[in-house]
Amino acid sequence: MKGWVERQQSRAAWAFLSPALLLLGLFFFLPVVAGLALSVTDFDIYAIGDFSTVRFVGLRNYVQAFTNPVFGTALRNTFYFVLVGGPLSVFTSLGAALLVNAPLVRFRTFFRTVFFAPVVTTLVAVAIVWRYLYHPSYGLLNLALGKVGIHPIDWLGDPHWAMPSLILLAVWKNFGYNMLIFLAGLQSIPEELYEASRLDGATAAGRFRHITLPSLGPTFLFVAVMTMIGHFQLFAEPYVMTQGGPLKSTTSVVLLMYQEGFKWWRLGMASAFAFILFMIMLAATWIQMRLQRAEAS
Amino acid sequence: MRLSKGLGALALGAMLAAGSGCARGPAPGRVELRFWAMGREGEVVQELVADFEKLHPGIHVRVQQIPWSAAHEKLLTGHVGGSTPDISQLGNTWIAEFSALNAVEPLGPWLERSSDCNPDSFFAGIFDTNRLEGVVYGVPWYVDTRLLFYRRDLLGEAGYASMPTNWKDWREAMRAIKRRVGPKRFAIFLPANEPTQAEILGLQAGSTLLKDHDSRGAFQDPPFRRAFDFYIGLFREGLAPPVGNSEIANVYQEFAKGTFAMYITGPWNLGQFHDQLPADLQGKWATAALPGPEGPEGGVSLAGGSSLVMFRGSKHKAEAWQLIEYLSQPEQQLRFYHLSGDLPARREAWRDTALSADPRFRSFGVQLGRAVSTPKIPEWENVIAKIQDQAESVIRGAASTDSALAALDREVNVLLEKRRWLLERRRLSGQPVAEAKR
Amino acid sequence: MRRGFGRILLHVALVVGAILTLTPLLWMISASFMATGEANSLPPRLLPHSPTLEHYVALFARLDLSRYLFNSALNATLVTTLSLCINGLAGYAFAKLRFGGRDRVFRTLMAALVIPAQVGMLPLFLFLKYLGLVNTTWGVIIPGMCSIFGIFMIRQYALGIPDELLDAARMDGAGELRIFRTVVLPLLKPILVTLAVFTFLGTWNDFLWPLIILSDDARYTLPVALANLVGEHVGDTELMMAGSVLTILPVMVLFLVLQRSYIQGVMAGSVKG
DSSP, rough: OHHHHHHHHHHHHHHHHHHHHHHHIIIHHHHHHHHHHHBBBOOHHHHHHOOGOOOOOHHHHHHHHHHHHHHHHHHHHHHHHIIIIIHHHHHHHHHHHHHHHHHTHHHHHHHHHHHHHHHHHHHHHHHHHHHHTTTTTHHOOOHHHHHHOOOOOTTTTTHHHHHHHHHHHHHHHHHHHHHHHHHHHHHHHHHHHHHHHTTTTHHHHHIIIIIIHTTOOOHHHHHHHHHHHHTOOOOHHHHTTTTOOOOOTTTTTHHHHIIIISOOHHHHHHHHHHHHHHHHHHOOOOOOOOHHHHHHH | OOOHHHHHHHHHHHHHHHHHHHTTHHHHHHHOEEEEEHHHHHHHHHHHHHHHHHHHEEEEEEEEEEEEEHHHHHHHHHHHHHOOOSEEEEEEGGHHHHHHHOBBBHHHHHHHHHOOOOOGGOOHHHHHTEETTTTEOOOOEEOOEEEEEHHHHHHHTTTTTSOOSSSHHHHHHHHHHHHOTTTEEEEEOOOTTSSSSHHHHHHHTTOEEEEETEEEEEEESHHHHHHHHHHHHHHHTTOOOOOEEEEHHHHHHHHHHEEEEEEEEOOOHHHHHHHHHGGGGGGGGEEEEEOOOOOOOOOOEEOOOEEEEETTTOOHHHHHHHHHHHHHHHHHHHHHHHHHEESSGGGGGGSSSHHHHHHHHHHHHHHHTTOOOOOTTTTHHHHHHHHHHHHHHHHSSSSSSSHHHHHHHHHHHHHHHHHHHHHHHHHHOOOOOOOOOO | HHHHHHHHHHHHHHHHHHHHHHHHHHHHHHTSOOOTTTGOOSSSSSSSSHHHHHHHHHHHHSOOHHHHHHHHHHHHHHHHHHHHHHHHHHHHHHOOOOTTTTHHHHHHHHHHHSSHEEEEEEHHHHHHHTTTTSSSSSHGGGGSHHHHHHHHHHHHHHHHHHHHHHOOOOOOTTOHHHHHIIIHHHHHHHHEEEEEEEHHHHHHHHHHHHHOOOOGGGGOOHHHHHHHHHHOOTTHHHHHHHHHHHHHHHHHHHHHHHHHHHHHHHHHHHHHH
C-alpha cells in the first residue's frame, strides 16, 4: 500500500515537473551549452550563408577579447557602473527604507508607493524621458543646476559625464525595489531588542549601529548580490540614450555583445563576451558571499 | 479552483487572440508585397506606392518604416531569421554584405527583359556600387554624395571669391576665415563622431583603404596617412571644433550664427538649409564640389545612396520587380525628389529645370561624376565603425595618430582574418580571385 | 520640542525625496500635453501653455500605437498565465511531493539561477530560427514561459502548506492533479498574485529579447516600437513623451490596483529567501 502511494506520488511529481523541465532544458540549458560551443568557433556572417566556413578556433575568441581595447573599455565601463552605481543604489534604498520606517512617519504607505513607482515603469520609456531631462540647454536638470549657479553640463555628450548620468537614472529607477526589501528586513527585527538596549541607555546612533545594522546582515547580502547581478547586465539605458558613446564611454559588455552578435553577426566572439561576463559575475558573487561570511563570523 | 479556471480561460482567450493576430493579411486574391524603407524615405514613399497600387489593383504593398540607426541590424536579423521582405531599400555600401549572405536576388535577368530600366541611364559610379564580380544586385533608387556647404559671405570676407579647388589653398582659406572669426568660431565643422570625412579624404589622397584583395587594412600606408594628417591638422590648428554632432545640437542654428563657415554633408541638407536657415541668409550659402589634394579632378567623394533590392526568399518576384521598375521611372524619381529631397539616380530626371538651373544642385551633379565606391566586402560597415572609433579618439586627444592608425590596421586585420582564409580556400580550390575594382 | 523638530525634518526629507522621485514622471505627463516644440523652449516650461491631445491622437491615428499596445498586452498575458501554471506545478512538486532525485534536480536549478540569460541568447535565436519561430508571438514568449526564479518563489511558499491537509485529501481518494487544483492552488493564491504582477511587469517592460526576435513591425511590443520611434522622431519631444506615458500607464495602473498584495509578496519573498 505504502509503496503504491509513493510510486503514484513520484509519477505525479515528474508529470508536474515535466513542462518546466522540458522548457528549461530546451530553451535555457541547451542554448547555454550551445553558447559555450559557439564561443570556441568563428561562427559569423559567412557561416550563416554557408555553414562549411565555420572553424573551430579553440580559445582564440577569449584571447582576442582580452587584447581587444574596446572590450577592455566595455569591461571598465561595466565595472564602473557596478562598483559606483551598485553601492549608490543600495545606500539610497537603505536611506529611503530608514526614512519610511521611522516610527513618527505619517502617510507611510503613500511614501512607500511613491518611492516604488519608478520600479514599475518601463526602462525604455523612462530612458527616453531622462534623455530629455539631460538635454544641455532645454533639460530640467541643467535648469535646476542653473538656479544654484552651476554651469550647464552636457550630460550625455561629455565622455566624463555620460556614465554618471546613466548611474543616476539607474538609481532613480531601481532604489524602490531594494527599499521594500530593506523595509521587510527592518520590520522583522524584534522590538524587544530595541527596548532592551534603550533600557541599557544606548543612544539612537548606538542602537542603529549595534542592532539595526547587524540584524540587516542577511538582507544586505541578498540586496547586494541581486543589485550587482542586475548592474552587470547594463544594456537598455545606453542602447536608448547614448548608443554606447561618446567615445565608447557608456559601452557595456552586454551592449558590446549585442552589437558584436546582432549587428555584426560575429556570434562566436559575442558568445565569448557573454561567457567572460558570466565568469566575472560568478566570481564577484562568490567573493561577496565570502566577505559577508567572514564578517559574520 | 476558481483561480485555476480563471487562469485557463485567460490563457485560452489570449491564445485565440494570438491566432487571430497572425491571421491579418491582404484581401483574398491580392498579392501582398512587403517593402522595407528607411527613415524619411519610408514615410514619403507611401504616396508613390499608393499610385502604384492604383495601377496594379492586384497588388497590395505594405511599407514598413525602419529607422536608419537600426536598419542594418534589422535587415540582418530578418535574413537570419528568414523574415526578410520582398523588396527593400538598401544602402549601397551594404550590397556586398547581403550578396555574400546569398540574401538578395541577382537582377541581371530582370534588367535584360526590362524595356525602361537600363544600366546606362544611371550615374555610372553609382550603378557600379550595385555590381559585384559582374553580377548586378540592386537598382539605384536615389543617389547621395558628400560635398561642401559653405557661407559665401564669410568666405568672401576672408578674401576668396570662390571655393579653392586644392587642399593647400583650401586650408589657406580656412586659416583666413579663422583669423577673422576669432577663437569661438571655426572655419569648418567635421563631426568627430562621423567616419565619412576621413574616408573621403583618404580616397582623395589615393588610398584604397584596404589592400591585398581587400583583406588587410592600408591605413598606415602613405596615402591614407597623408590624408589623415591633413584631417587631424584641421582640428589641431583650431580650424575645426573637436566635437561631435550631439554637442552641436542644431547645425542649422550654428551655421546661421557663423559658428562654422563650411560643412561637408549630403543632398538631404539642400532642403533642410532652405527650410531651416533664416530668410536673410538664403542668398549667402552655396555648395561646391570638394577640393582635391592637387586639383579639382582628385576631389572625389563617396558614391552613396540607396538601391532597391529583391530578396531571394520572396514569393512574388515578378510583382516586386514591377514595383522596382515603377519606382525607377524618371517621373517617379522626380516626384520622389520633390517629396524627400533625395537626388534621382536616373540621369533623365536631372533634366528637370529645378535640378539643372540651381547652382547648388549643379555642384552635386559635378560631384556625382567624381563619385567612387568604397571596398565592396561584407565587413565594410564594421571597418567604417573602426575608422570612426580611431579618428574620434585622435580628434579628442585620447590617442596619437601613430598609435591610432596602427591600432586601426591591427583591428581591421583581425576582423578580415576570415576573409583572408576564405580567399586562400578559394585559391586552393582553383577559383580565380577577382581583382577588386573601384 | 526636539522630538517635534526631528519629526518635521523627517517629513521634509520624505517630501523632498518624493518630489525628486516623481519629477521625471510628472514632467513626462506635462510635456506630453504641450504643443509641438514647447518642451524645447527657453526658459524650459514646466506646464503646457494650452494643453493639447494632438500627440496622443497622432500616436493612435498615424503611428498605430494600438497595435503595439495589443501586442504587449497579449505577450504579457500569455507569459503570465502560462508561466504561473508551469511554475506552480513545478514549485509545488519540489515542495510537497516525494520522489527520487528531488533535491539533486532542485539544487541544479538553483545553481543555474546565476547564469545570465544573455549567455544563451545567441544560440537560442539560431535555435528558434530553426524551429521557424523567429518573428512570431511564440518566439517572444517562449523564454519567459518558465522561470527558475518563479519555481523557487512558489516552492518556498508551498513549503508552508501542512502535509496533513494533502494526506487527508489523498485519503478521500483524490488524485494528485485534483489535489493541486482544489487544495493547493487556493492556498498559493497570495504568491501567485505577486508572481503574476511580477511576471506581467517583467514581460511588459522587457526590451532586449523582443528587440532581437521581432523584425516585423506588426508584432513589435511597446518598448521596441518606442525605441524605434525615438530613432525617427527624436526631435519631437512631446510626441515621445506621449508615447512614454502610454507605455508606462497600463503597468502603473495594474501596480496601483494590486499594490497591496504585490508589495507584501515582494517583502515576504525576500525575507524567506
